[in-house]
Amino acid sequence: MAIFCHTLSSLSLKKLINPSKPTSTFTYINLHIRFQAMNSISDSSSSSKVMCQLVPGLDTNEKESILDQTFERYTSKMVKRNGKGTAIVWFRNDLRVLDNEVLFKAWVNSESVLPVYCVDPRVFQASTGYFGFPKTGGLRGQFIVECLVDLKKNLMTRGLNLLIRHGKPEEIIPALAKDFASHTVYAQKETCSEEVNVEKLVSKALRRVHPPHSTGISTSQGSANSPTLQLVWGGTMYHLDDLPFSTNSIPDVYTQFRKSVEAKCSIRSCAKISMSLGPAPRVEDWGCVPSIEQLGLQPQEVSKGMRFLGGETAALSRVHEYFWKKDFLKIYKETRNGMLGPDYSTKFSPWLASGSLSPRFIYEEVKRYEKGRLANDTAYWVLFELIWRDYFRFISFKYGNSIFHIGGPRNVVRRWSHDQRLFDSWRNGCTGYPLIDANMKELSATGFMSNRGRQIVCSFLVRDMGIDWRMGAEWFETFLLDYDPCSNYGNWTYGAGVGNDPREDRYFSIPKQAQAYDPEGEYVAYWLPQLQELPKEKRNFPGKLYMEQIVPLKFGNPNGHRGQDRASAARKTNYGGRGRKTNSRTS
Ligand SMILES: Cc1cc2nc3c(=O)[nH]c(=O)nc-3n(C[C@H](O)[C@H](O)[C@H](O)COP(=O)(O)OP(=O)(O)OC[C@H]3O[C@@H](n4cnc5c(N)ncnc54)[C@H](O)[C@@H]3O)c2cc1C
Numbered sequence: 001m002a003i004f005c006h007t008l009s010s011l012s013l014k015k016l017i018n019p020s021k022p023t024s025t026f027t028y029i030n031l032h033i034r035f036q037a038m039n040s041i042s043d044s045s046s047s048s049k050v051m052c053q054l055v056p057g058l059d060t061n062e063k064e065s066i067l068d069q070t071f072e073r074y075t076s077k078m079v080k081r082n083g084k085g086t087a088i089v090w091f092r093n094d095l096r097v098l099d100n101e102v103l104f105k106a107w108v109n110s111e112s113v114l115p116v117y118c119v120d121p122r123v124f125q126a127s128t129g130y131f132g133f134p135k136t137g138g139l140r141g142q143f144i145v146e147c148l149v150d151l152k153k154n155l156m157t158r159g160l161n162l163l164i165r166h167g168k169p170e171e172i173i174p175a176l177a178k179d180f181a182s183h184t185v186y187a188q189k190e191t192c193s194e195e196v197n198v199e200k201l202v203s204k205a206l207r208r209v210h211p212p213h214s215t216g217i218s219t220s221q222g223s224a225n226s227p228t229l230q231l232v233w234g235g236t237m238y239h240l241d242d243l244p245f246s247t248n249s250i251p252d253v254y255t256q257f258r259k260s261v262e263a264k265c266s267i268r269s270c271a272k273i274s275m276s277l278g279p280a281p282r283v284e285d286w287g288c289v290p291s292i293e294q295l296g297l298q299p300q301e302v303s304k305g306m307r308f309l310g311g312e313t314a315a316l317s318r319v320h321e322y323f324w325k326k327d328f329l330k331i332y333k334e335t336r337n338g339m340l341g342p343d344y345s346t347k348f349s350p351w352l353a354s355g356s357l358s359p360r361f362i363y364e365e366v367k368r369y370e371k372g373r374l375a376n377d378t379a380y381w382v383l384f385e386l387i388w389r390d391y392f393r394f395i396s397f398k399y400g401n402s403i404f405h406i407g408g409p410r411n412v413v414r415r416w417s418h419d420q421r422l423f424d425s426w427r428n429g430c431t432g433y434p435l436i437d438a439n440m441k442e443l444s445a446t447g448f449m450s451n452r453g454r455q456i457v458c459s460f461l462v463r464d465m466g467i468d469w470r471m472g473a474e475w476f477e478t479f480l481l482d483y484d485p486c487s488n489y490g491n492w493t494y495g496a497g498v499g500n501d502p503r504e505d506r507y508f509s510i511p512k513q514a515q516a517y518d519p520e521g522e523y524v525a526y527w528l529p530q531l532q533e534l535p536k537e538k539r540n541f542p543g544k545l546y547m548e549q550i551v552p553l554k555f556g557n558p559n560g561h562r563g564q565d566r567a568s569a570a571r572k573t574n575y576g577g578r579g580r581k582t583n584s585r586t587s
């Protein structure tokens with residue numbers, strides 16, 4: 001039965017948590033978490049089935065009041081501006097007002113700020129690098145639209161607005177710089193080549209802009225008074241400039257990186273801004289936030305699972321909901337490996353990826369929680385995970401495009417399969433392994449998959465199927481709401497054993513993972529309703545009661561796929577084996 005979408009009484013919770021039966025801490029706490037989630041649903045819908053759950057699950061008034069209170073805490077009368085003229089803020093993956101270094105710098109160094117967002121066809125209408133999937137899927141497109149609506153609203157509250165233009169930034173931004181006689185364009189610095197190339201093009205085009213009172217004499221470098229592009233570091237918890245090593249010598253082992261930054265750097269405070277960011281320059285037509293169709297994408301409704309709301313208001317509300325209202329931070333470390341429902345983990349990633357949430361703000365909230373409520377290892381663990389996120393971003397600096405290449409940062413040579421039948425079964429969730437299929441269905445239906453799920457489906461694709469890991473990474477690129485090139489390709493290279501850390505080469509055994517993280521088959525039965533009628537212990541191991549398994553498992557297959565050994569399966573599926581023996585650990 002689909003647990004988190006049904007109401008449940010405390011009586012049935014007691015039945016679920018049978019004290020006479022030994023239950024692991026993980027299982028117990030997850031049941032508790034789902035029970036709380038269900039209670040919140042039952043408030044509004046008594047005994048009816050709820051098919052999809054909003055994240056955050058707060059009403060509009062509550063969200064607006066959280067936004068106001070948070071903004072108030074981060075507003076200061078002390079900040080003064082001391083610049084001249086108009087500065088342009090080119091919004092990219094930093095769609096927020098709170099702790100936005102770019103907006104802050106532009107405001108301080110100008111008399112007026114023009115905030116701009118460019119709907120770049122290379123982001124919304126292009127294809128992924130090698131395998132040609134849509135670069136941005138409909139669900140992420142919708143999420144970004146919501147982020148833009150919210151950003152526009154929050155800027156307007158502070159006396160600004162958001163100018164929205166369709167086209168390439170290198171054409172739009174210089175034209176605006178000319179029209180508004182801007183001296184500087186501020187934007188967040190990115191690290192991957194697609195984004196860096198756009199930065200270079202914008203910078204080059206700006207050099208050709210002559211300000212109205214210049215002599216018109218220009219060199220190949222442009223006019224001395226041409227507007228400049230100032231790229232500002234943002235988006236990570238630790239600042240690039242504060243790292244205790246140069247980007248070229250960032251440790252390849254995560255633990256070394258973490259220990260070093262924790263010991264030697266501190267996290268900068270969030271930027272506080274003035275209540276009013278105006279005056280806004282005079283603009284005839286600020287443009288509307290595009291619809292999903294205007295982005296050239298197919299709209300997709302979420303009718304099951306989690307429905308994430310885009311935007312800074314939702315992001316700050318989610319932090320409030322998870323840390324303060326539901327108080328789940330105190331058990332985060334024990335629950336974070338769950339798969340079902342909104343509350344086993346923070347779910348901050350979609351807002352972090354679009355930049356509608358600042359990681360430094362999360363840091364400050366963790367510290368506030370530790371001071372005001374409870375300081376334990378589990379509150380810290382959110383920071384531990386955020387350091388992973390920082391790490392992959394810095395690693396993308398160090399290794400450049402190699403994170404997208406088949407051999408990864410270590411240039412590992414292996415033979416990979418491109419068997420379309422196998423890949424299709426994986427992406428469509430029809431492999432015959434409920435744990436894989438349920439996760440893949442969740443991804444395409446909601447744009448989200450748990451970290452546990454991501455590791456398992458990655459291991460299955462690359463190790464059990466032997467498929468080119470980039471096919472999986474690009475599929476994720478299309479669908480994930482939280483798609484971020486550094487975290488996505490960083491994690492995939494790790495999962496495929498081609499990452500920068502040679503020690504990370506882990507095989508995830510589906511039977512073991514199912515036993516540990518979905519012992520009652522609730523997760524698989526939620527996404528694969530045909531399994532709901534099976535006894536709980538059978539749901540992850542349904543044998544012939546489900547569909548035929550497309551490949552045997554590399555290590556042990558308790559459930560069959562009999563009559564076809566690995567070698568013949570490999571031949572049949574064009575799986576070429578590996579040129580190098582892996583030292584996989586089995587989890
Ligand atoms: C194959 C694969 C692909 C992934 N692709 C992405 C991606 O495109 N974008 C993305 O943000 N995360 C990615 N992750 C990391 C991780 O799965 C998600 O960040 C996490 O599931 C988001 O859920 P959460 O916010 O509830 O996480 P929580 O457990 O609540 O963690 C808090 C935050 O820490 C960060 N974090 C946690 N784990 C990781 C990790 N392994 N790597 C980097 N950051 C982490 C995230 O920002 C996350 O929001 C990927 C992991 C794998 C195995």
Ligand SMILES: Nc1ncnc2c1ncn2[C@@H]1O[C@H](COP(=O)(O)OP(=O)(O)OP(=O)(O)O)[C@@H](O)[C@H]1O
Nearest residue numbers: 128129130192193194195400401402404405477485
């Ligand atoms: N933000 C991003 N998201 C997804 N993929 C990206 C991103 N930035 C860069 N890439 C991918 O990186 C790859 C660029 O690497 P490519 O190998 O073409 O360049 P290169 O390293 O300069 O080339 P070469 O190896 O031939 O010198 C492309 O596949 C591109 O899709």
